[in-house]
Amino acid sequence: ELALVDKVLRDLFTPDIDRLIIDNPVEHAKMRDKLESTAPVLMGRMHLYTDRRPLFELHSVESEMEKALNRKVWLDSGGYLIIDRTEALWVIDVNTGKFIGKTSLADTILRTNLEACREICRQLRLRDMAGIIVIDFIDMDSADDQRKVLEFLEDELRRDRTRTHLVGMTELGLVQLTRKREGKDLDAVMREPCPVCSGRGRLLSAQTLAFRVRREILRLALDDHNEAILVRVHPHTAIELIGVEGEEVETLERDSGRTILIQVDQHLHPECHEVLGGPKNQLEARVTRLSQGHQVKVRLEEPFGPNIQSALAVVNGHLVEVLSGGDRLGKEVQVRMIRNTGAFCQAEIVR
Structure with missing residues (x-):
């Protein structure tokens, strides 16, 4: 593989x-040697950067990479693109956003779509997107x-050194094109799948998970040997399970006829x-009790x-609701326990 x-x-x-x-003298010298024999006309355009300020910082390269x-x-008009990647293809959605135009709606849509063409082609090159690409332009009646x-779009694609093929527009108004794959795209180079969502980009909601837990609790409650859960x-x-002022967990205890103990683990995968x-005595022994009046510093x-x-x-x-703590987020405070039901705790800030 080439350097x-x-x-x-x-x-x-x-x-x-x-x-x-x-900004690297050694690599600069190598490039000069190569250019002398391959493209001497370009040697005057190559510059060695020697200032102390990082080159990427000087030209805002890091922020541009993040944008990419x-x-x-x-x-520029106020419209925007949404770029998503699936296993099989790339999808680009064009939206008018803040752009309302000054003439007719049709003219606004046309101008936004034309502007999007130029930016889409730029993004293809910048992100090195390859394979099948589907573009959903704003619907045009004309x-x-x-x-x-x-x-x-075809004119803009001609500026791309990577081979692209514009297939055309479908009956649904979707534009299809393909772009030759020449290596990893920018996303694959700079990112890796999320260890939490496994690359899905979505997690089950806390409410959905709480419903699952409730069903498991009610199933276990059918066994008379399970005095507590x-x-x-x-x-x-846990917040969804407990509810406001512990109402949800109290209802669940009545419905199940069992004592319910909730142990919170911040390091647990959100979906687990x-x-x-x-x-009851065995399970309660596994839970550290917080006595009323107990004080502790928390963030x-x-x-x-x-x-x-x-x-x-x-x-x-224990999950603790710190009363009147909403305006102290990000701070460490001393709190005093004022309620502990086994499943739910409340505390007040010690002034």
Whole structure:
């Protein structure tokens, strides 16, 4: 495989490039040697950067790279693109966004779609998108406008050094094209699948998970040997299970006829949980009790579910609602326990 310097000289440093700036003297010397024999006319466009300020910082390269990974790409007019990737293809959706135009709706749509063509082709090159690409332009009623957009897109695609093929527009108004794959795209190079959602980009909601846990609790409650039920869950699921002022878990205890103990684990995968049934004394022994009046210092990281006046804290595996803590998020505070039901705790801030 070619070294980075060779790839840049072969694929990127072409006569239409004004300057090539490099901050490594060794690589700069290598490039000069290669250019002397291959393209001496370009040698005057190559510059060695020697200042102390990082080159990427000087030209805002880091921020531009971050933008190149964003799902939403804004257009100058106020419209925007949404770029999504599936296992089989890339999908680009064009939206008018804030752009309302000054003439007719049809003209606004046409101008947005034409502007999107230019930006889409830029994104193809920037992200090195390859394979099948489907573009959902804003619907155009005029066949003439559709033709203008396709012709403009084809003109823009001709600037791409990577081979592309514009297939055309389907009856649903979707534009199909293919682009030759020449390596990993930017997303594959700079990112890896999320260890939490396994690359899906979505997680089951806390409400959905709480319903699952409730069903498991009710199933275990059918066994008379299960005097109590211990639940180990992520804090967000625990909030849904417990409910406002502990109402949900109290209802669940009445419906199941069992004592329910909730153990919170911040390090547990958000979609995972554990539900155990057994003798009450054995399960209670696995839970550290927080006595009323117990004081402890906690960091308030987020609101307690929908109740933005309260804050969430986890103390010794207990989910604690810190009353009036919503305006102290991000801070460490001393709290005093004022309620502990086994499944639900409340605390107040010690002033």
